[in-house]
Amino acid sequence: xxxxxxxxxxxxxxxxxxxxxxxxxxxxxxxxxxxxxxxxxxxxxxxxxxxxxxxxxxxxxxxxxxxxxxxxxxxxxxxxxxxxxxxxxxxxxxxxxxxxxxxxxxxxxxxxxxxxxxxxxxxxxxxxxxxxxxxxxxxxxxxxxxxxxxxxxxxxx
Amino acid sequence: xxxxxxxxxxxxxxxxxxxxxxxxxxxxxxxxxxxxxxxxxxxxxxxxxxxxxxxxxxxxxxxxxxxxxxxxxxxxxxxxxxxxxxxxxxxxxxxxxxxxxxxxxxxxxxxxxxxxxxxxxxxxxxxxxxxxxxxxxxxxxxxxxxxxxxxxxxxxxxxxxxxxxxxxxxxxxxxxxxxxxxxxxxxxxxxxxxxxxxxxxxxxxxxxxxxxxxxxxxxxxxxxxxxxxxxxxxxxxxxxxxxxxxxxxxxxxxxxxxxxxxxxxxxxxxxxxxxxxxxxxxxxxxxxxxxxxxxxxxxxxxxxxxxxxxxxxxxxxxxxxxxxxxxxxxxxxxxxxxxxxxxxxxxxxxxxxxxxxxxxxxxxxxxxxxxxxxxxxxxxxxxxxxxxxxxxxxxxxxxxxxxxxxxxxxxxxxxxxxxxxxxxxxxxxxxxxxxxxxxxxxxxxxxxxxxxxxxxxxxxxxxxxxxxxxxxxxxxxxxxxxxxxxxxxxxxxxxxxxxxxxxxxxxxxxxxxxxxxxxxxxxxxxxxxxxxxxxxxxxxxxxxxxxxxxxxxxxxxxxxxxxxxxxxxxxxxxxxxxxxxxxxxxxxxxxxxxxxxxxxxxxxxxxxxxxxxxxxxxxxxxxxxxxxxxxxxxxxxxxxxxxxxxxxxxxxxxxxxxxxxxxxxxxxxxxxxxxxxxxxxxxxxxxxxxxxxxxxxxxxxxxxxxxxxxxxxxxxxxxxxxxxxxxxxxxxxxxxxxxxxxxxxxxxxxxxxxxxxxxxxxxxxxxxxxxxxxxxxxxxxxxxxxxxxxxxxxx
Numbered sequence: 001x002x003x004x005x006x007x008x009x010x011x012x013x014x015x016x017x018x019x020x021x022x023x024x025x026x027x028x029x030x031x032x033x034x035x036x037x038x039x040x041x042x043x044x045x046x047x048x049x050x051x052x053x054x055x056x057x058x059x060x061x062x063x064x065x066x067x068x069x070x071x072x073x074x075x076x077x078x079x080x081x082x083x084x085x086x087x088x089x090x091x092x093x094x095x096x097x098x099x100x101x102x103x104x105x106x107x108x109x110x111x112x113x114x115x116x117x118x119x120x121x122x123x124x125x126x127x128x129x130x131x132x133x134x135x136x137x138x139x140x141x142x143x144x145x146x147x148x149x150x151x152x153x154x155x156x157x
Numbered sequence: 158x159x160x161x162x163x164x165x166x167x168x169x170x171x172x173x174x175x176x177x178x179x180x181x182x183x184x185x186x187x188x189x190x191x192x193x194x195x196x197x198x199x200x201x202x203x204x205x206x207x208x209x210x211x212x213x214x215x216x217x218x219x220x221x222x223x224x225x226x227x228x229x230x231x232x233x234x235x236x237x238x239x240x241x242x243x244x245x246x247x248x249x250x251x252x253x254x255x256x257x258x259x260x261x262x263x264x265x266x267x268x269x270x271x272x273x274x275x276x277x278x279x280x281x282x283x284x285x286x287x288x289x290x291x292x293x294x295x296x297x298x299x300x301x302x303x304x305x306x307x308x309x310x311x312x313x314x315x316x317x318x319x320x321x322x323x324x325x326x327x328x329x330x331x332x333x334x335x336x337x338x339x340x341x342x343x344x345x346x347x348x349x350x351x352x353x354x355x356x357x358x359x360x361x362x363x364x365x366x367x368x369x370x371x372x373x374x375x376x377x378x379x380x381x382x383x384x385x386x387x388x389x390x391x392x393x394x395x396x397x398x399x400x401x402x403x404x405x406x407x408x409x410x411x412x413x414x415x416x417x418x419x420x421x422x423x424x425x426x427x428x429x430x431x432x433x434x435x436x437x438x439x440x441x442x443x444x445x446x447x448x449x450x451x452x453x454x455x456x457x458x459x460x461x462x463x464x465x466x467x468x469x470x471x472x473x474x475x476x477x478x479x480x481x482x483x484x485x486x487x488x489x490x491x492x493x494x495x496x497x498x499x500x501x502x503x504x505x506x507x508x509x510x511x512x513x514x515x516x517x518x519x520x521x522x523x524x525x526x527x528x529x530x531x532x533x534x535x536x537x538x539x540x541x542x543x544x545x546x547x548x549x550x551x552x553x554x555x556x557x558x559x560x561x562x563x564x565x566x567x568x569x570x571x572x573x574x575x576x577x578x579x580x581x582x583x584x585x586x587x588x589x590x591x592x593x594x595x596x597x598x599x600x601x602x603x604x605x606x607x608x609x610x611x612x613x614x615x616x617x618x619x620x621x622x623x624x625x626x627x628x629x630x631x632x633x634x635x636x637x638x639x640x641x642x643x644x645x646x647x648x649x650x651x652x653x654x655x656x657x658x659x660x661x662x663x664x665x666x667x668x669x670x671x672x673x674x675x676x677x678x679x680x681x682x683x684x685x686x687x688x689x690x691x692x693x694x695x696x697x698x699x700x701x702x703x704x705x706x707x708x709x710x711x712x713x714x715x716x717x718x719x720x721x722x723x724x725x726x727x728x729x730x731x732x733x734x735x736x737x738x739x740x741x742x743x744x745x746x747x748x749x750x751x752x753x754x755x756x757x758x759x760x761x762x763x764x765x766x767x768x769x770x771x772x773x774x775x776x777x778x779x780x781x782x783x784x785x786x787x788x789x790x791x792x793x794x795x796x797x798x799x800x801x802x803x804x805x806x807x808x809x810x811x812x813x814x815x816x817x818x819x820x821x822x823x824x825x826x827x828x829x830x831x832x833x834x835x836x837x838x839x840x841x842x843x844x845x846x847x848x849x850x851x852x853x854x855x856x857x858x859x860x861x862x863x864x865x866x867x868x869x870x871x872x873x874x875x876x877x878x879x880x881x882x883x884x885x886x887x888x889x890x891x892x893x894x895x896x897x898x899x900x901x902x903x904x905x906x907x908x909x910x911x912x913x914x915x916x917x918x919x920x921x922x923x924x925x926x927x928x929x930x931x932x933x934x935x936x937x938x939x940x941x942x943x944x945x946x947x948x949x950x951x952x
Contacts, residue, residue, distance in 0.1 A: 034191035035184015039364045040446040044869035075184035088182045095834045099669030100181030101365040101413030126877040135414050136669050138845030139877040
């Protein structure tokens, strides 16, 4: 067991974890942060995307111990004071989700994409979301959501 | 025929943003794997690496002693209680099927079959112990190739059956009286086109892996499962495991996509149930993605031998279809019936005078197949739309002109097809005209000619798909005639609460389709209450005690109509109370916008006040039961028949074989629309899945029967970067079989798009003498087709 100190969604946690425990397992199983989900095991689907020190990572591809001393933001920590993050709002406005399983990862990746490139073209959005799979929407409304968030100027966080 | 409802719609037709989004975009979700029940144990499965083998021994000693392991189960342990997994659709009286145990007892028939289960304190400990189970296999010969498996003397997937052929099913228009004899048509034809197409094996690849939790610590055992079919699952588990139906409660909480892939009674559900019962403790099983791809059912996998007969003027005179359908190793819930769902759709939108469909279902040592989005109908649509293009090429006709020559005209509805279905409504001309204009069809044809003239290495191809489909599965009498094991009705109840708020309970269980929003819109209009005041409940057999669940684009056309009818019954009950309150005759009351008014007066009462009055029950009409609840069960009169025209332009790089979709336009006619936002989303997703089949996806097994495409690294689910934006629009020809005029939209895009894309690729390459590229049309396959053609077929 290794002790880690992690700040997740604004709360400081200190836990003993098995060195092999994945960050996503730590979030889900130890912290009850079930908003972040697992879709594939091979880091293809991106459903488990969270932010580590403000940049998107696939939490199935990191060990919990790698998050030691760092700050994690999950989908559950994205909105503040009951206000949706502009990207969350845009996903709702443009019907960018159907079953919603890929959505947390898709939103976290979109936030990161916009932080890096506040005014992306359609093609830049598509390439920027390439690591996140959605089986329901055909991506069109997801692209639209990112465009809406970008034009509202609220993409960067 | 039901008249289309004339009452003014306020909510129906509005692009309401979805009610269900808020939870999903903030991570406040109840996916099955999120659930934890006190005392819950975790299950991991030991799966066979062999595609066909006798199990000679299983040594579980070491696994049983491993840290945290509370129980190890083998097939021998469960043999007496696990029963055989259900096949609800024996398509012929003499259909052959092997026993289908949830856990293999002495033989495995595909790689990935479960041979043992570990139940431990944690998921990690259970998985660790899987490695400690020592299974010895005596390998048996495998049969994997569908064509080979269908031959006499083939290696047998199940030696005890004595054959790989499960059943042969025939529809003949001459025998059915719905058309003439197809062999006569072929004999007398001026032109015949013969082709063989392969519908490759696909994997549903919903993003949420399957998971099941069973809690046996109540009088009723509760199962949460990632399922499309909580009601069917409940009944089937009862029958399979000899558990009284009344002792089971099944909950489908949030379910992350299905596409038919979660229309199943799975071995994992049965094993988790039996383990929980045995331990008298809650148990959870969640699969890994590789387990999902290996052992969750697959889709498609057919060989289609097709003969189209026509006159030189382009009039089609007959269509003969011979199918081989790969069942894989077992028959799942509706495995055997999937090709039959296509049997009625090969004639599509056309007035073919003769038709014969023969399907042979064949076993192989691969994962079993079953429903996947469209289920039988995409295969049929692909076949006919590809063949229409082939005929057009043979006759040197413009492919759209050929279609126009053969399709049912808008003034010919209702039309009884050669397959015996009655299409109630449609307007193929209108959808096509709109699509061609949006697409810029003539301009693209000009550009195509220019590129051909200048030998451009990047050629342009234009693909057409004018499809229809049968939705709203299904009229119970039809299902009965096809030997399906259940009916096709759907149930709903509507309850007015004392405060005037409304609960709508539906037996159709959503997993992304937006029922909460659409059903709210329907009921809001019927009751005249605000959209926001309605709560839609589903997916729990306690709450929705009756239901036939979600598949086959049935939810709206049957379940939505049940909610509509139940709401109207509530209004009629409320009318009695309102009349009493207003001291008027029932018949003198008008009901509009949620208010009962005595005709010609200003005396009125709102339905919410009627609800409170009914709840108080102090002053009700004599013998009036104090309730404003109502139920409705709807059995559809007919299928519904959405249709549309999809047009695809591709650029094919003839030097690399790479295909790029340049534009994709579709005009769908799904009848009246409850929520255009949701409809458009369904079309986008459906089109994307069909493009996946055309260009990217294929489940591949190696020669030993191991799934090569066993992760999302190898199985190419399209990403955002692989797809274009689609141009979508609609025409609205209302269905006549239900009062809303709705037709269903869940599968349309998937059914339509695959042939549009492949027709476009073949169209680009046809001047090179190419008339087919097998799916998925990868750059290699396209390049190979070009090489073979330029070598005169030598390479």
